[in-house]
Amino acid sequence: MLVLALFTRAAPLAAQAAPANKVAASVARIWGGGVTLDSVRVDSVEVLRVSKGGSLLGFAQVRNVKGKERPITYLVAIDTTGATRDIDILVYREPQGGEVANEAWRKQFRGKTAGDRLQVGKDIRNISGATISSNSVTRGVRQALAQLAAWRAAGTLR
């Protein structure tokens, strides 16, 4: 059975990029169905504009942050006011610490903006035994919100 398992190769897990279907599923979960995604480039970084019926709902960005040893690929979705709508862990590659993908932890980010502190142990609760992943994802979301806010303020992301 072990030998069989070793030679059974299912669809490969993507490395640093997230599979397009995972991004689409995440956006659909966060914004609901029927939204239109268009990809724009700001400072050569890809950002997704999310709209429905011609009106802009917000933005989403796929990023990576290093966990204990491997990159964690995550998505940050903000509305047009810059508040976090939700985050998603698209690909988690280590055998432990994957609880950061659970809604119970992710939902702490909803409503947070670039002006919030986003610090584990303060406004974000740690997951005991997944401290490195908790800190990494929190730092990653903080960076994403700061970058998106800066682009919005500069008018380069509309």
Place this chain on the structure above:
Amino acid sequence: MRPAVPLALLLALALAVPLAAQQSDEPDEERTTIGGYGEVHFQNASGPDTPGVVNVARFVVFLSHQFNERLAFRSELEVEDTKVEGGSPGGEVALEQIYLDYMLSPAFTLRAGLVLPPVGILNETHEPPTFNGVERPAFDHDVIPSTWRDIGVGAVGTIPGSSGLSYRVYLLNGLLASGFTADEGIRSGRQEGREASFANPSVTGRLEWARPGLRIGGSFWYGGSANQDPALGTGTFDNAVALVSADARYETGPFSFRGVVANISIADADAINAAFGGQVGSRIAGGYLEGAYNVLSAVAPASSQRLDAFLRHERYNTQAGVPDGVTRDDALARRITTIGLTYKPVYNVVFKGDYQLRRNKAGIGEDQLFNLGVGYQF
């Protein structure tokens, strides 16, 4: 020099093709990762003729490599007490973990090699910034014999659906009863993957449930220890050792708590004592409770640093049960209270100081320890 150009061209082509085909793959330099942790200790025991001791307790390197999306190598190499020198005691260079992971899905990763039995909190997670106190809890030395490692195969994973449940289960090499002692229980029965006898395999596993701020776990370990010694038995599970353990970690605001309990039953402890002349208990039991408060949350709420004041109380007895022929030694019923400070400028660097009262039911050989330490992980 003529072949140089075509050769270079061929090489470039050979390199370019797989690169183009694997656009989603990581750059090669990110496939191999180095991590580590270390700790330096100062310890001063009470009593006459006990000068302070300083020691580089541990220097550990994690080396891992990701061969492809699914297959990874992970290792932990440790130097204890700075160096190993011929003819002088102390010091250790040891591989604590070396295994291959084959990740079929987040729910199922096959693992084979030298691994850590998933028992309690500290055996698997022992980086200095993850626990309070300079020294690891004595419970995690005398009851759960950290760092416990052995060779085998198993599976780890998280149960899908945001349940917060995860598991690890292994078939590992077992213990040797010849190493069991009255005061350190099963500790010296570990073989640690060094030209080890594979007479008695063991099964061990753990189920965990994690929520923000909370992690609860239950662990077991079961295996024979007779090593085909005719005096003890030649069966796979003869002289069985059965360990069960439960643990919890909880964090809320400035407060954090953790606790572990364990019970180890040693079947045929009387036969083991008859064979090796020891005073091994038939039952080893105990645990500890610890609470901590982040003082900086009161005096400097804006700070992202932490200064945890903590109190830990350990109670355990390596002769909680004794077989016929063994008179219980009350000095083995230990009670250790530790009070101290843990300062973390960032979450993976730590400065520690603590004071330990080491007591026992017999009141024999009791002492106090003053400890200072620094540690890091990355």
